[in-house]
Amino acid sequence: SSMNLKKYFVRALHRLQKGPGYTYKELLVWYCDNTNTHGPKRIIKEGPKKKLIWFFLTLLFASLVFWQWGILINTYLSYNVTSSLSIGFKTMKFPAVTVCNANPFKYSQVKHLLEDLDRLIEAALERILQPTPGNS
Template identity: 35%
Template sequence: MQGLGKGDKREEQALGPEPSEPRQPTEEEEALIEFHRSYRELFQFFCNNTTIHGAIRLVCSKHNRMKTAFWAVLWLCTFGMMYWQFALLFEEYFSYPVSLNINLNSDKLVFPAVTVCTLNPYRYTEIKEDLEELDRITEQTLF
């Protein structure tokens, strides 16, 4: 049996046909932005390629109009509810609500029978008038 030489027909059949030149994409295929001829075509492209659940059902059931109408109403209702929730959230956020809780717990203290010097650098005689004014303001505020 003779060996297979280059250009032999049996060798070409064993390896398969030679690869052809790659097809050059058309100008429309090369475009970065895809333009659609109508809104219906754009909507079909959106529904076929989006990751939103249920959107494909709006264009895939062309034979059953009732099913398409049901999915359209359901889809519009869910988007409406989503936008309603966004409106509520933004309204709450931009109203700048402030919550303020203040609890004052104070018990009456028994005045001690023995007074201890506090080593306070202020003399009582010098601040007596200020303390009396503070006491008056405090009484007016509390009582």
């Protein structure tokens, strides 16, 4: 069976290499030829009158499918989203009060890093608070 599998993959590779043409028309013809839906195949294979009928039928049913998808997506998006948040506090037996610094950084260690930020914010505030020339 591994031999058959190898043959199958080689054939698939050749089919991919041959592939569709390069222009949009060739691509369309290739798609219509190789699709397993019957409408597009018939558009290419049948005579001129039947071609037209199959074209309209394919168009009609494709648009029906897209319309149904639209309804489905709209219905899905119209559902309400419900979220609830509850905060509860447990009573502690012991110790009743704990004091600890929740800040993971020592201020004295990061102070020099914050100086640049302070200067930036000061400059930004100055620009914001400057009176505009038109309103004076």
